[in-house]
Amino acid sequence: MIHSKTILLSGLTICLFFGANYCFGSDPILEAHASKLLGAREYTLQVAALMPDSLFSYRPVEGEMAFGEQLVHLADNLFWLSSSYVSEKPNPITTKADTKNMSKADICNYVNHAYDFAIESIRNIDPESLTKEFDWNSTKLNKIQFLNLIQDHQTHHRAQLLVYLRLNQLTPPRYIGW
Numbered sequence: 001m002i003h004s005k006t007i008l009l010s011g012l013t014i015c016l017f018f019g020a021n022y023c024f025g026s027d028p029i030l031e032a033h034a035s036k037l038l039g040a041r042e043y044t045l046q047v048a049a050l051m052p053d054s055l056f057s058y059r060p061v062e063g064e065m066a067f068g069e070q071l072v073h074l075a076d077n078l079f080w081l082s083s084s085y086v087s088e089k090p091n092p093i094t095t096k097a098d099t100k101n102m103s104k105a106d107i108c109n110y111v112n113h114a115y116d117f118a119i120e121s122i123r124n125i126d127p128e129s130l131t132k133e134f135d136w137n138s139t140k141l142n143k144i145q146f147l148n149l150i151q152d153h154q155t156h157h158r159a160q161l162l163v164y165l166r167l168n169q170l171t172p173p174r175y176i177g178w
Contacts, residue, residue: 033122034119034123037154041111041112041119055067060163068104069099074157076114079092079093085134085141086147086150097110130142134146
């Protein structure tokens with residue numbers, strides 16, 4: 001006969017082995033997305049730190065966003081998708097950031113805050129809502145697809161930033177994937 005203490009001890013051992021989030025309801029997909037954004041934030045801020053203040057207005061060709069504008073666009077998108085589709089709460093950014101009036105430090109703080117917001121939004125999703133669909137460009141996307149869109153979009157713009165660094169003879173930092 002198995003005693004309740006044995007069952008409790010076995011359960012606690014499993015939680016210690018696999019991690020408390022696994023045992024107490026956190027969704028592994030959501031944790032993977034949050035964890036990925038933690039690494040993405042670190043890498044994005046390392047990329048931003050390499051570009052001198054004087055080159056935050058650098059754009060490789062006319063019609064392309066400047067380095068600082070790319071960062072702000074990335075952050076705006078994190079705020080928008082995380083609020084409108086992930087947490088389904090109002091966007092905390094009601095006025096678009098104006099890079100002309102922002103220093104390098106202001107832009108980096110803005111980006112950091114956007115990642116914080118996105119990570120917190122992901123960590124607070126009810127896993128049962130992951131299949132909820134929203135209208136999107138004449139189709140429907142669910143929250144899982146929006147989580148993927150968030151990852152793809154910020155990766156896309158950060159990759160552009162890496163090219164901007166190289167065009168200015170700056171070596172990007174070593175990639176942080178997770």
